[in-house]
Amino acid sequence: MNSLLTVSGLSYRKQKSGLFSNRELFRLSPLSFELKRGETMAIMGENGSGKSLLAKLLVGVLQPEAGSILLNGEPMCDSRQQRRFSAIRMIFQHSKDSLNPGLTLGGQLEEALILNTNMSATERKRQIENTLVKVGMLPEHQYFYRHMLSEGQHQRAAVARALILDPQVIVADEPFAALDPSVRSQTANLLMNLQQQLGLGFIFISHNLGIVRHISDRILVLEKGKVVESGKTEVIFNWPKSEYTKRTIQAHQELISGQ
Amino acid sequence: MPMLDIKNLTLEIDTPMGWVSALDKVSLSIDTSEIRALVGESGSGKSLIVKSIVGAIPERWRVTADRMNWKGNDLLGMSGNQRRAITRNEISVILQNASAALDPSATLREQIEESIPSYRLTKGWFWQRRQQRLDIAIQELHRVGIRDHNLCLSSYAHQLPEDICQKFSIAMALVSKPKLLIADNPTVGMETTTKVQILKLLTKLNKTQGLSVLFVSHDLLAIAAMANTMTVLYCGQTVESGSIEQVKRRPLHPYTKALLDSAPSFRRDLPPKSPLSCLDGTIPTLQHLPIGCRLGPRCPRAQRECVKMPATRHIHGHSYACHFPLHRDKP
Numbered sequence A: 001m002n003s004l005l006t007v008s009g010l011s012y013r014k015q016k017s018g019l020f021s022n023r024e025l026f027r028l029s030p031l032s033f034e035l036k037r038g039e040t041m042a043i044m045g046e047n048g049s050g051k052s053l054l055a056k057l058l059v060g061v062l063q064p065e066a067g068s069i070l071l072n073g074e075p076m077c078d079s080r081q082q083r084r085f086s087a088i089r090m091i092f093q094h095s096k097d098s099l100n101p102g103l104t105l106g107g108q109l110e111e112a113l114i115l116n117t118n119m120s121a122t123e124r125k126r127q128i129e130n131t132l133v134k135v136g137m138l139p140e141h142q143y144f145y146r147h148m149l150s151e152g153q154h155q156r157a158a159v160a161r162a163l164i165l166d167p168q169v170i171v172a173d174e175p176f177a178a179l180d181p182s183v184r185s186q187t188a189n190l191l192m193n194l195q196q197q198l199g200l201g202f203i204f205i206s207h208n209l210g211i212v213r214h215i216s217d218r219i220l221v222l223e224k225g226k227v228v229e230s231g232k233t234e235v236i237f238n239w240p241k242s243e244y245t246k247r248t249i250q251a252h253q254e255l256i257s258g259q
Numbered sequence B: 001m002p003m004l005d006i007k008n009l010t011l012e013i014d015t016p017m018g019w020v021s022a023l024d025k026v027s028l029s030i031d032t033s034e035i036r037a038l039v040g041e042s043g044s045g046k047s048l049i050v051k052s053i054v055g056a057i058p059e060r061w062r063v064t065a066d067r068m069n070w071k072g073n074d075l076l077g078m079s080g081n082q083r084r085a086i087t088r089n090e091i092s093v094i095l096q097n098a099s100a101a102l103d104p105s106a107t108l109r110e111q112i113e114e115s116i117p118s119y120r121l122t123k124g125w126f127w128q129r130r131q132q133r134l135d136i137a138i139q140e141l142h143r144v145g146i147r148d149h150n151l152c153l154s155s156y157a158h159q160l161p162e163d164i165c166q167k168f169s170i171a172m173a174l175v176s177k178p179k180l181l182i183a184d185n186p187t188v189g190m191e192t193t194t195k196v197q198i199l200k201l202l203t204k205l206n207k208t209q210g211l212s213v214l215f216v217s218h219d220l221l222a223i224a225a226m227a228n229t230m231t232v233l234y235c236g237q238t239v240e241s242g243s244i245e246q247v248k249r250r251p252l253h254p255y256t257k258a259l260l261d262s263a264p265s266f267r268r269d270l271p272p273k274s275p276l277s278c279l280d281g282t283i284p285t286l287q288h289l290p291i292g293c294r295l296g297p298r299c300p301r302a303q304r305e306c307v308k309m310p311a312t313r314h315i316h317g318h319s320y321a322c323h324f325p326l327h328r329d330k331p
């Protein structure tokens, strides 16, 4: 099967200007991977290892120093910014802060459509309602403001924002960290469901190894800006190679067996 | 006699739509050297319990309880000074959202040194004490796994990443050698290795120094690994309480069962990518609380009787509040 997303030689260098300019510049060493349709990849690594940075490079919030990102074999370069933004969408770390308090949910979803598509007002309304239903909310929720939504609905709204432009890949930064167990399962189920229905590629960052093991097909492990390990989830859980991965998985097993 | 003993704590808060009971007859106790987990959905009132214990709630809210005792003394009846003395010397709290709870205008060194109780300073001369303060601070930071103590101590909270602030808050809470540590979601978003290190530290303090812990968390794996007992809260009501083994092996309340089933790590038989089990819907807002058992609208076992609040029942130190608990046949 052809790959959906092909990343090769992607690298980044962080320019730290100002007072501490002489302290460590962050560097993401060239990395490559492929993602197939309907596949899920988890990114693991220490805090500060460059996970969120990689996510931002993938969705185009930051520009890489070198390397290429191909979607369905076609390059995604600067001149096609618009296509890139709609094909690869991000769910940010704190979904609560990422919604504008002064706009209704529908207003916010519509903004993305106005900026990125040529849809008419009726088409936009239909798209908004369809998307809300897809993520398990009601069409009425388009009239809700941020403070009227519960934590779980915030997470769904964040997924709706990512889905509204019919993307092919979703990138999520710690989508489960702040959630309680039942909303966490609901969100995980929602994403797995959408993947099956729409063939979405899903890349997420997480420290929750239980969820990583359950929903990911492959894992990429970053350490200080370098990929130290990548492969099938079951292989990595059973035969971790790098020191960091071994330590983390061992700690997780310890927690499970320590019960 | 339990060290902390709370019976039927009710907290009413005023909202634009009138008074609502955010906590409704909550009971909770912690013995010496006990690690109790407090779990429940987001918005179920865990942080409000923590704040009620340390008296950090607005004056106008109404707090009532049949009993709210610290070592036999009534916390609600005592003066503000007495209460502050207890929270300064005997109970330490780590609030949710560590970096926001730290003082933004002082360096971390100033903050942790200020928390060192005077009895820990044994040296005579002031310059020796100065050094001793610093030594104690560094030692506490190392214990929670902060290696670069110089950078940490000379920084302000906003200059450091969240995970360092989290660890720092734990160090600061332990520096006064409290009898009871109340930790509100202390390991949220932490890497697994760091988390295990923190859990081991707390377990060790519990074993060697008899530290009691009230561990508020969503992390069922961490809870199962560390805690002795567990109290489950739903929508401001205590729904089940008992030893970890009891609750895990044989949950009696439908909510507890749903909660335990939702964690993939607890279920080794679960095929990868299969749907995780969870209750439908979300926790109601305080303005739209159902009458009777608040789980009612989401509960798979609900019957007509459930519009009456179920009484709390006890069997072998395990308590639950449900009309149709799981050890009875399905109604």
Ligand SMILES: Nc1ncnc2c1ncn2[C@@H]1O[C@H](COP(=O)(O)OP(=O)(O)OP(=O)(O)O)[C@@H](O)[C@H]1O
Binding pocket: A180, B013, B015, B022, B040, B041, B042, B043, B044, B045, B046, B047, B048, B049, B096, B285, B286
């Ligand atoms: N200052 C306040 N004014 C009005 N309502 C409040 C206030 N603080 C909390 N609440 C409400 O009380 C309920 C319980 O809140 P609490 O913060 O205790 O939840 P929690 O169990 O700690 O959740 P989480 O797991 O997300 O931390 C929520 O419905 C919340 O909206």
Ligand code: SF4
Binding pocket: B253, B254, B255, B293, B294, B295, B296, B297, B299, B300, B301, B302, B303, B306, B310, B321, B322, B323, B324, B325
């Ligand atoms: S009392 Fe009724 S609604 Fe409440 S948990 Fe029990 S069965 Fe469910």
Ligand SMILES: [Mg+2]
Binding pocket: B046, B047, B048, B096, B184
């Ligand atoms: Mg809380």
